[in-house]
Amino acid sequence: MNPRDFIDYYLIEMKEKKNPNYSHFDITDLKKIMLELFITGQETTSNMTRWFLIYMSRFQEIQERIQKEIDKVVPRDSLPGLEHRNELTYLDATINEVQRHCSMLPIGIIKCAAKDVRLEGFDIPKGTMIMSVAALSHRDPTYFDAPNEFNPSRFLDENGKYFPTCDGFQAFGIGKRQCLGEQFARMELYLMIAALMQNFTFAPPDDEGQMSLAPSTVRGFHDPRMEQKFKIRLRN
Numbered sequence: 659m660n661p662r663d664f665i666d667y668y669l670i671e672m673k674e675k676k677n678p679n680y681s682h683f684d685i686t687d688l689k690k691i692m693l694e695l696f697i698t699g700q701e702t703t704s705n706m707t708r709w710f711l712i713y714m715s716r717f718q719e720i721q722e723r724i725q726k727e728i729d730k731v732v733p734r735d736s737l738p739g740l741e742h743r744n745e746l747t748y749l750d751a752t753i754n755e756v757q758r759h760c761s762m763l764p765i766g767i768i769k770c771a772a773k774d775v776r777l778e779g780f781d782i783p784k785g786t787m788i789m790s791v792a793a794l795s796h797r798d799p800t801y802f803d804a805p806n807e808f809n810p811s812r813f814l815d816e817n818g819k820y821f822p823t824c825d826g827f828q829a830f831g832i833g834k835r836q837c838l839g840e841q842f843a844r845m846e847l848y849l850m851i852a853a854l855m856q857n858f859t860f861a862p863p864d865d866e867g868q869m870s871l872a873p874s875t876v877r878g879f880h881d882p883r884m885e886q887k888f889k890i891r892l893r894n
């Protein structure tokens with residue numbers, strides 16, 4: 659056998675039924691997992707990319723700095739790849755800062771305490787529903803200096819090295835049930851956005867002042883506003 663991916667491994671496990679009295683592995687469960695991965699993995703990354711482009715249209719000087727960084731590292735006739743990533747630190751820091759500033763998923767998935775627990779001085783009885791609020795944490799001055807400012811450099815250390823997370827950063831949730839797709843999503847965002855920044859410049863349409871950073875609140879998420887248009891210029 660030569661398993662290629664998650665589905666192959668799952669089907670092998672189903673077939674072998676290593677523990678027949680205890681196995682959860684069946685085709686219904688596999689379908690549910692695949693559906694969950696499609697739902698959780700699709701709109702998140704595409705909406706985040708749109709958020710990024712809105713921020714770049716608004717903060718042109720930051721977009722320019724990213725483009726200069728890419729031009730220095732990536733030959734003009736090839737696309738940015740993972741091999742360039744260690745040197746594109748300002749780009750990764752900006753992706754992180756967009757995630758913090760827009761708080762696309764303002765609240766985490768609701769959890770329920772399975773037993774009585776004491777956490778940070780609080781007694782939480784069994785059965786209590788608990789919800790993390792990323793949007794508050796992301797604008798909390800305890801964790802972030804001048805939290806309302808959009809400042810990608812906050813995710814770079816004094817040597818210009820990028821650090822992807824810190825206390826208070828909850829774009830992918832926290833704890834045992836934090837986003838399963840985080841590493842994959844970060845890689846996708848980096849590759850898509852690096853290619854877009856290398857080849858295009860995004861700006862607000864001439865006749866419409868600044869881009870708005872206000873989210874659309876239609877679904878209770880902080881979705882980017884779809885009615886906003888961009889002016890897109892091809893870079894030489």
Ligand code: HEM
Nearest residue numbers: 698699702703706766767830831832835836837838839843
């Ligand atoms: C920018 C992209 C993404 C963001 C911002 C994001 C964010 C989140 C957040 C905030 C949670 C809830 C965590 C918690 O309750 O503490 C979550 C859960 C989850 N995410 Fe993502 N996500 C992204 C992309 C993806 C992708 C690409 C996949 C899969 C391919 C994925 C799969 C999941 C799954 C399966 C869960 C549930 C995890 C569990 O309950 O154990 N996500 N995500």
